[in-house]
Amino acid sequence: MALLHPDSRLCDAILRDTSLIPVIARFGVSLGMGEKSIATVCKEHNLDADFFVTILNTYSDEEYFPEKHLQSFCIESIIDYLTKTNAYYSRFQLPNIERHFMRLLELSGSESNNLGRVYNFFVTVRNELMMRIDSDHKQWFPLLQSRLKDCTEPLTIEPITSLQPTDAVEEKLNDLLSLIVKHLTGGYDINLCHAVIFALTSLLNDIRQHNRIRNRILRPVAISLQCDSPVISQL
């Protein structure tokens, strides 16, 4: 997929990959952008066009991850972006999946299928993700910001050379999808079941991108400031 540039039209980027809609929403950009270029939209919303384009490219192309370029941005911008993705999960994506799941359970009955158990597994994953978000907002991000403020010398950031930690939420979402797709039994409402699968897949893809930025950009900074994420440290 061709990379986006500040002079690309934002509508073309969105029409090419509609999963970017929630990403631009996190920056306060809504639909109805006409034929404006990304640079123009960023100027109107007081956004750093370079950062905006880099996030869109990172998000829409699994293979593309400009590690050094992302590290060149202000860490506050990275934290701000991750805070917004967390807010999107907790306020919109998780409640949306929950809503669809509840309706699926209502319409599918519980006699002949194992949806109730699958739903309980979703609740476990949701609670784990909410705990991580809570820890980010109450502990990790504020601690990181305060250490950054106190830091008077330029940071020496070493890339993490060991294998990236396996993300428990990512793995469990994968398992949840496998369980539904491969091991669901009995009757169920087809449309709602598909809606749950699509919503879970969308959340999983979003979390993968979030984790790439979190683990490869923010964690090396946190480690150099000796304040790694408490959630990661426990894994």
Place this chain on the structure above:
Amino acid sequence: MTFAIIHPDTVKAVGLRHLLRSYFDVATECFSTVAAFVASSPEQYDGYMVHPTMFVASMETLMPRKSRVVMLLDDDAVSAWGGLTLYTHRPLEEVIEMLDRCVCCIAHSNESAEVQEELTQREIEVLRGVARGLLNKEIADELHISINTVLSHRKNIVAKLGIKTVSGLSLYAVMNGIIDN
């Protein structure tokens, strides 16, 4: 499957990555230095595509895995290498055919290619232990087998079910009556 591509030329490595992903659904990690490859836990890869000079430098790691190594040659010079070979300078169609042969050979030499759909009785017993929250050692003691055998069964269970986490496996066990709710 995941392959390691160990090649000093980034453009060639990325081109190969693209072909493997597009035509064979093979994931890849690219390394431009032997040091980076060796530091990446080389045993995790199913196959290795390597430039001759880098093969020489990582002989200790790659020789024991020779059947899963593909030598990347950029001319038709006669080579003493008796294993899988990919001539990177040949036309695209030929390259894809050579890649197809290499990927098939490596897939057959890996245990994962022999995975059957159904869990064996022993795997069900191991899964029951996992779902009950037992440690590998406890499962091994209970079933009178070694920890390595338990690990091997667990690897097969994950490959067959497509479920990795303990909580996911537990749910599968409940859903299929392997353990009580």
